[in-house]
Amino acid sequence: MSKKTAAKLGRRDFFRKAGLGAGVAGAAAVGLSASKGNAAVPDKAVAKGEGYRETEHVKKFYELAKF
């Protein structure tokens, strides 16, 4: 076994012992995906009492008003 492979195995073992797999497996199932793209469109519905949200509509307004 090369030194590099040994280091890699040691690392894997270390993570396993550190409990890295604890909990997040569940998170993965619910879609806490790490490699989510960059679809950063905050289109949350303006729920009651949620305060100011820069929605698409608001952005459009700013754009048209040339802010």
Added chain:
Amino acid sequence: MNRVRGRQLAQGLAGFEVTDEDHLRAQWYVLLARLLSAPPDQALLTTVRGLTGDDSELGQVIRTLAAAARATTPAAVREEHFSLFVGVGRGELLPFASYYLTGFLNEKPLARLRGDMSDMGIARADDVKEPEDHIASLCEMMAGLITGAFGAPVDLPQQRRFFATHVACWAPRFFADLQAAKSAVFYMPVGAIGSVFMSIENQAFEMAA
């Protein structure tokens, strides 16, 4: 939600293999980023409530977090997030690398980070106004470097360099502060998870070196 993005769409990733443990590391970073970037919504809070842990140190703190999530509501967490990180005037904590390293916001550490981000093809998301050295942005960047969200995944020595330059030099202090913050209830175990995870990352990078 995302604070940073790749300057170009990731493409041509064939040939890069992200190992299982690296996926797990990335997910811990994503979890921290999501919780610190903005207060969790109902969906995320429900997810967190269902997290379980083994008897490792990390497993124990994740159980504490799940319990804290079960004991709170989205509105209460929102208030907590506000007093911790936003505040009237300023929040209890300033989760920025520059502040922790120099005592001021927008100082040289931020400039250095921007340089490295530009070299690595990472840009701040368009709708984010806060500087890039926010703890949540840095966690997102670590996750992206590991999985290749900004292009190709970067190798361990490069991850290590980024981690040492921009994260390890202050994030452990921040997470300790978060754990001890007056307003932190739900965020107390978040700080604990950050602390434990940072020390795991530190040790693992040393093993790989």
